[in-house]
Amino acid sequence: MSLYLRQLESAQTRGLQTLSSGQLAASLGLNDAQVRKDLAFFGHFGRPGIGYQISDLIPALRGILGIDRDWPAALVGLGNLGRALVQYRGFRSRGFHIVALFDTDPKIVGRRIDGLTVLALDTFAVKAAELGLVLAVLCVPAEAAQGVADLAVSCGVRGLLNFAPAPLAVPPGVSLLNVDLSLQLEQLAYQVQSLGRGINQPA
Amino acid sequence: MSLYLRQLESAQTRGLQTLSSGQLAASLGLNDAQVRKDLAFFGHFGRPGIGYQISDLIPALRGILGIDRDWPAALVGLGNLGRALVQYRGFRSRGFHIVALFDTDPKIVGRRIDGLTVLALDTFAVKAAELGLVLAVLCVPAEAAQGVADLAVSCGVRGLLNFAPAPLAVPPGVSLLNVDLSLQLEQLAYQVQSLGRGINQPA
DNA sequence: TAGATTGTTAATCGATTAACAATC
DNA sequence: TAGATTGTTAATCGATTAACAATC
Numbered sequence: 001m002s003l004y005l006r007q008l009e010s011a012q013t014r015g016l017q018t019l020s021s022g023q024l025a026a027s028l029g030l031n032d033a034q035v036r037k038d039l040a041f042f043g044h045f046g047r048p049g050i051g052y053q054i055s056d057l058i059p060a061l062r063g064i065l066g067i068d069r070d071w072p073a074a075l076v077g078l079g080n081l082g083r084a085l086v087q088y089r090g091f092r093s094r095g096f097h098i099v100a101l102f103d104t105d106p107k108i109v110g111r112r113i114d115g116l117t118v119l120a121l122d123t124f125a126v127k128a129a130e131l132g133l134v135l136a137v138l139c140v141p142a143e144a145a146q147g148v149a150d151l152a153v154s155c156g157v158r159g160l161l162n163f164a165p166a167p168l169a170v171p172p173g174v175s176l177l178n179v180d181l182s183l184q185l186e187q188l189a190y191q192v193q194s195l196g197r198g199i200n201q202p203a
Numbered sequence: 204m205s206l207y208l209r210q211l212e213s214a215q216t217r218g219l220q221t222l223s224s225g226q227l228a229a230s231l232g233l234n235d236a237q238v239r240k241d242l243a244f245f246g247h248f249g250r251p252g253i254g255y256q257i258s259d260l261i262p263a264l265r266g267i268l269g270i271d272r273d274w275p276a277a278l279v280g281l282g283n284l285g286r287a288l289v290q291y292r293g294f295r296s297r298g299f300h301i302v303a304l305f306d307t308d309p310k311i312v313g314r315r316i317d318g319l320t321v322l323a324l325d326t327f328a329v330k331a332a333e334l335g336l337v338l339a340v341l342c343v344p345a346e347a348a349q350g351v352a353d354l355a356v357s358c359g360v361r362g363l364l365n366f367a368p369a370p371l372a373v374p375p376g377v378s379l380l381n382v383d384l385s386l387q388l389e390q391l392a393y394q395v396q397s398l399g400r401g402i403n404q405p406a
Numbered sequence: 407t408a409g410a411t412t413g414t415t416a417a418t419c420g421a422t423t424a425a426c427a428a429t430c
Numbered sequence: 431t432a433g434a435t436t437g438t439t440a441a442t443c444g445a446t447t448a449a450c451a452a453t454c
Contacts, residue, residue: 001393002389021411021412022411031446031447033447033448033449034445034447036411036413037414046413049410049454050412050453065392065393066389067389067392079287080291083283085284085287085384087283088283088284090384094385135395158398159392161391173398174398175391175394175398177394179384179387182293182294182296183205184364185294186268186270187205188338188362188364188378189297189299190268190269191378192269192337192338192362192378193269195361195378224435224436236422236423236424237421237423239438240437242437243436249435249436250429250430251430252433252435253435254434254436
């Protein structure tokens with residue numbers, strides 16, 4: 001769905017008005033029936049003989065993906081990765097707002113990073129209520145991850161983006177997305193190694 | 204495969220000698236037949252009635268995954284994300300060695316980061332041959348990504364880990380792994396939004 | 407009307423699970 | 431021998447693709 005949205009946005013900047021399932025499929029390397037099925041799942045967006053009206057479909061997909069609203073997010077753990085993510089432009093461009101930074105290290109608490117002051121983790125509950133935090137990005141060490149996740153969830157956070165290489169348990173009703181860079185590296189190594197024997201993987 | 208390896212390593216630190224497909228499956232939330240099939244694909248590692256010998260299977264999996272050797276890697280683009288990744292401990296713990304840093308910005312070239320001096324990108328070819336670079340991590344802006352990828356590939360790099368939010372084209376024989384943080388965020392937002400209607404996703 | 411393209415149903419394909427003979 | 435567990439074949443399930451009536 002995100003990928004469809006990007007193709008549509010790209011087509012819009014190229015000045016196109018409509019796009020057919022065949023065109024969308026080709027640009028993403030998919031089957032046209034697949035595209036129609038995916039889009040039809042959420043509603044009747046296309047018109048037979050014409051295709052999909054780009055100007056109608058883009059806002060519809062934004063709504064479906066939930067990026068037409070603001071998602072107040074906290075970032076916990078201001079190590080190297082955490083600091084990099086605060087400034088990552090991809091976060092803001094899609095309706096995400098990191099509105100609070102937390103850490104436990106007294107050397108880091110109080111610092112200003114990108115216009116935000118790093119707060120002590122034990123003020124999380126107060127700030128979560130105040131700012132209406134919905135998402136939390138975890139850049140803490142593996143050992144600390146579950147504790148922070150529990151804290152965040154108990155304060156009403158409903159989505160976690162976890163960069164710690166630790167398997168987290170969250171209650172039903174809370175979304176969890178793991179970004180495990182070591183795992184990605186292992187997969188890259190495996191792919192490179194297998195290439196010698198003609199095994200190819202899609203990008 | 205990576206996940207099996209982690210479970211095996213974790214079991215080894217707990218002092219276990221063998222693990223059955225059922226135990227492995229349970230700890231990862233899979234079916235036992237699935238585990239046997241995955242492992243059998245690479246060889247006959249198990250013994251009926253006993254299970255899998257942990258001390259034999261760990262090195263075997265390491266070899267299969269290719270993390271039993273060194274992968275000299277370059278990192279291109281020393282912005283916030285790039286600097287964070289250089290210091291990311293997950294990179295070294297698995298046999299990955301970032302042995303060269305490159306950037307085009309004259310303000311960054313020449314700086315020392317984590318014991319390495321940032322080199323000008325136009326010395327890539329020379330260094331690639333000298334160090335035997337096999338992998339490259341791209342933390343450059345989206346516009347620059349394809350150019351850097353082409354350069355790296357032409358210098359013999361066989362695997363790319365791309366953090367730029369840009370679709371890259373690489374020739375067959377070269378592996379590409381994209382880490383698109385904005386995409387991950389969109390997926391998190393979608394999950395959180397769908398939760399209200401009882402749609403649940405696996406972690 | 408003829409050509410294009412949708413939404414959806416039926417057919418195909420692949421992947422997951424169950425079952426079981428072989429083996430420790 | 432009896433219990434446990436493998437590797438693998440057969441059965442099931444779900445997802446992808448093809449086909450087509452409906453519609454612009």
